[in-house]
Amino acid sequence: MKWTFEQLKTFKVVAExxxxxxxxxxxxxxxxxxxxxxxxxxxxxxRPLFARDGRRVALTDAGKTLLRHAAVLLEDERRAAAALSGPQSEQRAVVAVGVFGSAAVSAMQPAIGHLRNSSPNVAIQAVEVDVETMPQAILESRIDIALGLNYADAPQPPLRGVVSQTLHREPFLMVLPPSAREYLADPPALADYANNSDWILPPVDTYFGRACRFACARSGIEPNVQHLVTDTAVSIALAESGIGITLATPLMMGLRPTDAPTAVMPGESSRSIVAIVRSSALERDSVRAVRDALVHAFSSSAVIG
Incomplete structure (x- = not known):
């Protein structure tokens, strides 16, 4: 059915x-x-819309049906026109942000708080996405912007039309069994301990699993991987229980606070939290506002600390 809003406006007045x-x-x-x-x-x-009633026109049942729906369509058009022609600050937009565990826990609350002050009509909808499929979710426009990962020893290849901005960089930490606390002040002894202990790492076919093994190679450690665990909280809990060493980062430790001893991984391996977005999406004021809020979130003590 090919009608125009102008026809519907006129129809409504004729009916009235x-x-x-x-x-x-x-x-x-x-x-x-x-x-x-x-x-x-x-x-x-x-179907006929009008029936003659002397000099007047009366609506048929089909005409009355169309009139009800026309009133809704015209009101929606009026509201849309008012929103688009009014001040930009009055236009509400929802931006879908792809998130994963440690980044979501750290960044969402400060980012949303920043938006309430800087862009109150922009809202964040957090969408959990597997970090390994985050770039594809951006390419397929399933999300507007994403918190992704990049590892210094296993960098992500660039994607056409997609840009990334580093928000936060953090080192790898070895989470040690309680019995290893005595080695913390003696780096050579700690390295020897790490080379002769069992390890808890993600499978090698995962992005984090590969990054962990590259980090170990950079540090001169050959991990004896006895336990394959993907869940960060479980890995930390197992290390705390004494069955082996695992790797985490300061933000990851926020998912499972522990009293287990930790030490910075030798070799200066690190991971970066990055904002991933299609370059075309940055033409939207709302997406730029959310990206700026994420930058603010990761520069605040609430995240870094």
């Missing part, structure tokens, strides 16, 4: 006033123009 002449006077049209619009509208629907 009862004659095309009266509608023409109210709208500032000629009676012929109103008649043409109603003929075009009638031609776009399969």
């Amino acid at each position: 006033l009862g004659t095309m002449t009266s509608a023409a006077e109210a709208l500032g049209f000629t009676p012929g123009a109103v008649s043409q619009q109603m003929a075009a509208l009638q031609g776009s629907v399969p």
